[in-house]
Amino acid sequence: MSSPDPQVRAARNHSARPSPDHHPSTTALRAGASTAVRGPVVAVTGAASGVGALLTERLAESDDVRQVIAIDERRGECAAAQWHILDVRDPAIAEKLRGADVVVHLAVDLDLGTDSAARSAYNVRGTQTVLTAAAAAGVHRVVLCTSAMVYGALPDNDLPLSEDAELRATAEATGVGDLLEIERLARRAPRAHPGLNVTVVRPAVLVGGTDTALTRYFESPRLLVVAGSRPAWQFCHVEDLCGALEYAVLEKVDGELAVGCEGWLEQEEVEELSGIRRMELPSAVALGAAARLHRIGLTPSPAGDLAYTMYPWVVSGSRLHDAGWRPQWTNEEVLAELLEEVSGRHTVAGRRLGRKDATAAGAAGATVALLGTAALVRRARKARRRL
Numbered sequence: 001m002s003s004p005d006p007q008v009r010a011a012r013n014h015s016a017r018p019s020p021d022h023h024p025s026t027t028a029l030r031a032g033a034s035t036a037v038r039g040p041v042v043a044v045t046g047a048a049s050g051v052g053a054l055l056t057e058r059l060a061e062s063d064d065v066r067q068v069i070a071i072d073e074r075r076g077e078c079a080a081a082q083w084h085i086l087d088v089r090d091p092a093i094a095e096k097l098r099g100a101d102v103v104v105h106l107a108v109d110l111d112l113g114t115d116s117a118a119r120s121a122y123n124v125r126g127t128q129t130v131l132t133a134a135a136a137a138g139v140h141r142v143v144l145c146t147s148a149m150v151y152g153a154l155p156d157n158d159l160p161l162s163e164d165a166e167l168r169a170t171a172e173a174t175g176v177g178d179l180l181e182i183e184r185l186a187r188r189a190p191r192a193h194p195g196l197n198v199t200v201v202r203p204a205v206l207v208g209g210t211d212t213a214l215t216r217y218f219e220s221p222r223l224l225v226v227a228g229s230r231p232a233w234q235f236c237h238v239e240d241l242c243g244a245l246e247y248a249v250l251e252k253v254d255g256e257l258a259v260g261c262e263g264w265l266e267q268e269e270v271e272e273l274s275g276i277r278r279m280e281l282p283s284a285v286a287l288g289a290a291a292r293l294h295r296i297g298l299t300p301s302p303a304g305d306l307a308y309t310m311y312p313w314v315v316s317g318s319r320l321h322d323a324g325w326r327p328q329w330t331n332e333e334v335l336a337e338l339l340e341e342v343s344g345r346h347t348v349a350g351r352r353l354g355r356k357d358a359t360a361a362g363a364a365g366a367t368v369a370l371l372g373t374a375a376l377v378r379r380a381r382k383a384r385r386r387l
Helices: 007-013 026-035 050-060 116-136 176-192 213-219 238-249 267-274 283-295 303-309 318-322 331-342 355-367 373-386
Strands: 041-045 067-072 082-085 102-105 141-145 197-203 205-207 223-226 235-237 256-259 278-281 346-348 351-353
Touching: 041 050, 050 067, 050 238, 102 116, 102 238, 116 141, 116 176, 141 176, 141 238, 176 197, 197 238, 205 213, 205 238, 205 331, 213 223, 213 303, 213 331, 223 267, 223 283, 223 303, 235 238, 235 331, 238 256, 256 318, 267 331, 278 283, 283 303
Parallel strands: 041 067, 041 102, 067 082, 102 141, 141 197, 197 256, 205 235, 223 278
Antiparallel strands: 346 351
């Protein structure tokens, strides 16, 4: 799962706190339950923005869900939900989860601008707290959302990967270390808390109000292609992710689930559809430049992010398909939406630039492989000389 830009960080750092928790009275809820559906009560963390906000609205409108409990550090827009305003790392969340049947934990920060140590502390501690609190509150199912990136992008990956494929990712790409730790927590939780069922949903490249190293790849003046690599692009629209999460909430499917569009696009197809030409580089040049730029703080993306544009990590989604779920979006449609979203943005090596900077970086990219190494390193040296 990816954090929308810039709402997730804003939600955590929002200085103007809303009024205290607001929720319908217990009497009203009981009265509604007697005449409405008798489906599950579902709690959603990270409910005020991004995927959490979309899922909260979707579940609130569902005839199969009795009540939605929304948890975030600020109040969102879904008036039908019962809101609790708190940090997911607060142990008091256990009391807010009482009465819930299912918890969907989406308060995960993958923002490129967040300090990596702070991001890991938030993501891992938040997931630990939610799992422990859910068990203490008597919740029987927790749904976690990570990413298909946990499988790793490797030249010998099957096309497509099954849900049971080994998780071979390393912590070298943005946020993947956090996601791997969340996966470990998911596996341990049922042993630590008997009776607690944990479902993990792993989307492909997420598109729809998201801002990640992979979506920024399409903001560059040229698409970087590492010589000898064989990229395969599979996308997942946030609406399809919400549909898959709803399947998990309603217990139509469980276990480890991969979600994405049907099939994948080869690099040549992506270039044809996008109209963006490639810049091909030797692996040593591309990885070395990316590592240097990240090391001196000029770009948010570590060199490990490049692997996900080099090698396939396409998933089959067979468990969701067997349960009757189907994506509503194709890879071509999601790519078109992504290109529309990033139109007018200018990014080099994951670093978003203004118009003037983008012109210079684009020229540098012609000689230093789109990474803009020469232009950006010169700027860093000049800045150091002025100190």
